Amino acid sequence: MNSDNLIIADKSFSSRLIVGTGKYASAAVMVRAHEASGAEMITVAVRRVNIALPGAAGAPRAPKEASLLDYIDTSKYFLLPNTAGCYTADEAIRTARLGREAGLSHWVKLEVIGDERTLFPDTEQLLEATRVLVREGFVVLPYTNDDPIVCRKLEDAGAAAVMPLGAPIGSGLGIQNVNNIRIIREFARVPLIVDAGVGTASDAALAMELGADGVLMNTAIAGAQDPVAMAESMKLAVRAGRLACLAGRIPRKLYANASSPIEGLVGR
Amino acid sequence: MCAKMSPGASAHPFIPLTIQLNGDRVEMPGPLTVSELLARLAIDARRVAVEHNLVVLKRGTLDEIVVHEGDQIEIVNFVGGG
Numbered sequence: 001m002n003s004d005n006l007i008i009a010d011k012s013f014s015s016r017l018i019v020g021t022g023k024y025a026s027a028a029v030m031v032r033a034h035e036a037s038g039a040e041m042i043t044v045a046v047r048r049v050n051i052a053l054p055g056a057a058g059a060p061r062a063p064k065e066a067s068l069l070d071y072i073d074t075s076k077y078f079l080l081p082n083t084a085g086c087y088t089a090d091e092a093i094r095t096a097r098l099g100r101e102a103g104l105s106h107w108v109k110l111e112v113i114g115d116e117r118t119l120f121p122d123t124e125q126l127l128e129a130t131r132v133l134v135r136e137g138f139v140v141l142p143y144t145n146d147d148p149i150v151c152r153k154l155e156d157a158g159a160a161a162v163m164p165l166g167a168p169i170g171s172g173l174g175i176q177n178v179n180n181i182r183i184i185r186e187f188a189r190v191p192l193i194v195d196a197g198v199g200t201a202s203d204a205a206l207a208m209e210l211g212a213d214g215v216l217m218n219t220a221i222a223g224a225q226d227p228v229a230m231a232e233s234m235k236l237a238v239r240a241g242r243l244a245c246l247a248g249r250i251p252r253k254l255y256a257n258a259s260s261p262i263e264g265l266v267g268r
Numbered sequence: 269m270c271a272k273m274s275p276g277a278s279a280h281p282f283i284p285l286t287i288q289l290n291g292d293r294v295e296m297p298g299p300l301t302v303s304e305l306l307a308r309l310a311i312d313a314r315r316v317a318v319e320h321n322l323v324v325l326k327r328g329t330l331d332e333i334v335v336h337e338g339d340q341i342e343i344v345n346f347v348g349g350g
Contacts, residue, residue, distance in 0.1 A: 022347075
């Protein structure tokens with residue numbers, strides 16, 4: 001199984017779990033969780049730096065803030081900048097370009113949000129941003145809803161993977177529309193990553209059993225009572241689900257089918 | 269927010285510049301390049317990306333780009349996200 005890597009565009013990843021860097025109680029916990037998750041690809045957000053203007057009379061500056069990159073070994077982890085929080089194609093495109101310059105890679109997890117309560121994607125803007133960024137040479141991984149038609153359009157627009165949600169971001173509800181994920185699996189010719197909605201290990205395993213090529217999550221790990229233990233459980237769940245998918249499950253039957261022989265019973 | 273900066277030890281004559289920096293109006297002594305702006309703000313250029321009037325600047329060009337009156341500058345870095 002050593003060759004069962006996740007391949008997206010021109011890159012190969014030995015882990016099918018992609019994890020985030022948000023909402024951790026401390027950088028130290030994040031570092032240990034990343035380690036335990038076995039993930040190789042890590043998402044980051046692009047935001048304005050805090051500007052500390054020097055005082056007029058050379059007043060002392062505030063102590064220098066630690067940067068997220070102080071805690072991520074970029075020789076070990078591949079950074080995937082996101083466009084989280086963007087509500088238009090234009091904003092997302094600007095953010096993707098800035099992320100490319102900050103991270104020196106041309107990969108982007110493309111998000112264009114349509115509504116702040118649900119964080120559901122605005123798929124019209126998402127498609128437009130995908131087309132523009134693909135033209136500019138980006139490897140675009142769009143976060144989208146679990147709509148097979150939108151996924152197909154994203155693929156046609158040049159997306160390197162499709163990333164349907166399992167449930168709303170950070171909701172922990174698990175995969176709400178199993179059958180849509182199954183249909184997307186049948187349609188997709190690019191990798192299918194279930195992105196968002198995972199609450200616990202069985203959700204990640206289910207995603208993989210349905211045939212997803214990978215799972216992307218943040219809150220399920222960062223928000224767990226013990227993020228490091230949850231990270232490890234997600235690593236095992238993704239692996240288990242993948243193996244189960246490749247192994248081929250038995251069909252579901254309504255009635256029992258005995259495992260022990262019917263013949264040779266004592267006293268018959 | 270509108271803050272003033274001292275001209276410091278610069279040999280250049282003091283020419284006040286007002287720019288939009290990360291959405292805030294900021295006044296500072298000019299002339300200066302984007303590299304000099306980052307240095308004054310104590311920002312490590314290797315850790316950020318800079319957008320100058322909606323154009324993302326390539327790392328190697330920060331020394332050459334001069335900040336002008338009214339310019340819009342965005343300086344971003346990576347933070348935690350999912």
